Amino acid sequence: MADILRYGAYLPKHRTPLGELQSFYGRPGRPRSRTLATPGLDEDTLTMAYEAATEALAGERAPAALISVSMSSPFGLRKMSMTLSRALGLAADTVPYDLGGHPGGLMDAFALAAALATGDRPVAVVASDHQVSYEERVCDTLSAGGAAAFVIGASGGFATLGPQARASSEVYDVWRLGNEPEARYRLEVLFDAYAAAAKGAFTALEKATERPASVYASVAASQPHPQTLRGLGKLGVTAEQLAATSFVGEIGNLGAASVGVATAIALDAAEAGQQILAFGYGAGEGIAQAIEVTAAPPAIGAAARIAGEPIALGTYYRWTRGRQAEPH
Amino acid sequence: MTVSAIEFSRLGPPKLRLYAMRCGSCNTLQPWWEKFHCYACGAERLTEEELAGTGELTNYTVVYYPPRDFLGQEPYVVGHITMDEGVVLPAPVVDTALEDVQLGTRVKATLRRMKLGHEGDVYYSQKFVLDTPGAEA
Numbered sequence: 001m002a003d004i005l006r007y008g009a010y011l012p013k014h015r016t017p018l019g020e021l022q023s024f025y026g027r028p029g030r031p032r033s034r035t036l037a038t039p040g041l042d043e044d045t046l047t048m049a050y051e052a053a054t055e056a057l058a059g060e061r062a063p064a065a066l067i068s069v070s071m072s073s074p075f076g077l078r079k080m081s082m083t084l085s086r087a088l089g090l091a092a093d094t095v096p097y098d099l100g101g102h103p104g105g106l107m108d109a110f111a112l113a114a115a116l117a118t119g120d121r122p123v124a125v126v127a128s129d130h131q132v133s134y135e136e137r138v139c140d141t142l143s144a145g146g147a148a149a150f151v152i153g154a155s156g157g158f159a160t161l162g163p164q165a166r167a168s169s170e171v172y173d174v175w176r177l178g179n180e181p182e183a184r185y186r187l188e189v190l191f192d193a194y195a196a197a198a199k200g201a202f203t204a205l206e207k208a209t210e211r212p213a214s215v216y217a218s219v220a221a222s223q224p225h226p227q228t229l230r231g232l233g234k235l236g237v238t239a240e241q242l243a244a245t246s247f248v249g250e251i252g253n254l255g256a257a258s259v260g261v262a263t264a265i266a267l268d269a270a271e272a273g274q275q276i277l278a279f280g281y282g283a284g285e286g287i288a289q290a291i292e293v294t295a296a297p298p299a300i301g302a303a304a305r306i307a308g309e310p311i312a313l314g315t316y317y318r319w320t321r322g323r324q325a326e327p328h
Numbered sequence: 329m330t331v332s333a334i335e336f337s338r339l340g341p342p343k344l345r346l347y348a349m350r351c352g353s354c355n356t357l358q359p360w361w362e363k364f365h366c367y368a369c370g371a372e373r374l375t376e377e378e379l380a381g382t383g384e385l386t387n388y389t390v391v392y393y394p395p396r397d398f399l400g401q402e403p404y405v406v407g408h409i410t411m412d413e414g415v416v417l418p419a420p421v422v423d424t425a426l427e428d429v430q431l432g433t434r435v436k437a438t439l440r441r442m443k444l445g446h447e448g449d450v451y452y453s454q455k456f457v458l459d460t461p462g463a464e465a
Contacts, residue, residue, distance in 0.1 A: 087344040
């Protein structure tokens with residue numbers, strides 16, 4: 001068991017109207033998201049992680065470890081946690097960890113942080129992603145960016161990390177061929193795998209906690225696509241439980257930051273005594289995390305950040321063109 | 329200035345933190361690039377000192393036709409920031425509409441990309457955002 005001591009979230013202020021983007025690329029149909037949260041030309045995973053971590057660490061004790069979760073360039077081959085630790089001015093003995101491989105990795109980071117946060121110093125966990133899809137593919141994959149950070153301590157927080165349960169299957173919902181500039185996504189495989197992983201993880205968590213999904217005040221889930229959230233309804237998750245934490249239809253897919261930002265929104269609205277279910281999904285694996293709120297959280301107003309300022313299509317094009325091919 | 333990756337490594341660490349140089353003789357705070365010479369007293373013993381990151385915009389201009397390395401970011405604001413510690417630093421002010429920028433505006437430092445080097449190396453540095461009540465971190 002470990003506690004959440006503080007948290008932070010960052011969403012870039014710019015919003016690309018997806019409907020206009022679809023028209024530009026000649027893609028018919030209703031946009032699956034109203035806008036995309038689009039990082040500026042001078043933003044990336046590191047700068048967004050810095051913003052979220054700065055908010056989470058304000059007034060906190062110096063962490064003993066910093067765990068960063070990301071799948072985006074420019075830190076595919078290099079340690080983001082080390083650079084982030086230096087940017088935050090953390091002590092030289094702060095141990096930097098990096099997790100990648102799937103966008104549900106924040107749940108893995110919670111488990112690692114709970115194991116590491118045994119002494120006086122807490123552990124900082126940061127999930128940050130800046131997804132940039134190749135030209136018209138962005139209309140399907142809703143690629144956007146954001147970051148969320150949590151400070152995990154052994155005790156003394158406002159919420160306790162409860163049991164965690166997971167279900168895994170090997171699927172190919174994302175892969176890369178040869179020298180293609182961007183990975184391919186197969187959405188129908190994603191929808192099926194998300195539903196199967198959610199069912200397995202929710203069932204396992206219910207066994208561990210003896211609580212069905214319906215008792216949670218809210219469900220904060222990874223949301224790569226609006227259709228995945230609809231699949232949670234079959235598991236007993238109500239629209240009310242998802243109402244506050246669903247944003248993929250507004251600002252797109254935040255990748256690894258998705259479940260973190262949703263959890264921040266859920267904590268903002270939570271009251272002492274309530275339970276929150278966080279669900280991270282990626283690459284066929286679903287991880288369900290029970291969170292028990294023990295005191296009023298220090299609300300950060302994360303939900304208010306979903307609204308942003310619209311940018312012109314030309315600006316989006318200028319900021320993102322070639323970005324997916326940046327070196328890692 | 330564009331440099332190769334090897335040259336970049338020789339230039340020292342990227343500016344991940346905001347700092348200035350304190351003169352060990354007259355105690356004056358100098359901008360970060362004055363590493364060897366105090367312009368107040370001429371002393372040559374200066375040490376790095378981290379800044380709190382907040383200050384006031386005391387002068388600015390809007391760049392509409394940027395140098396090659398900053399293409400795509402225009403129009404952007406570059407200002408003189410008088411830090412709360414007293415030293416004046418030049419830096420971009422971002423995430424704000426041009427009409428919202430005024431002399432005397434409170435600003436705070438944040439980490440942003442400065443430019444992308446021609447060998448793919450990312451240059452990070454300190455930029456400033458408005459530090460107004462209700463503004464996002």
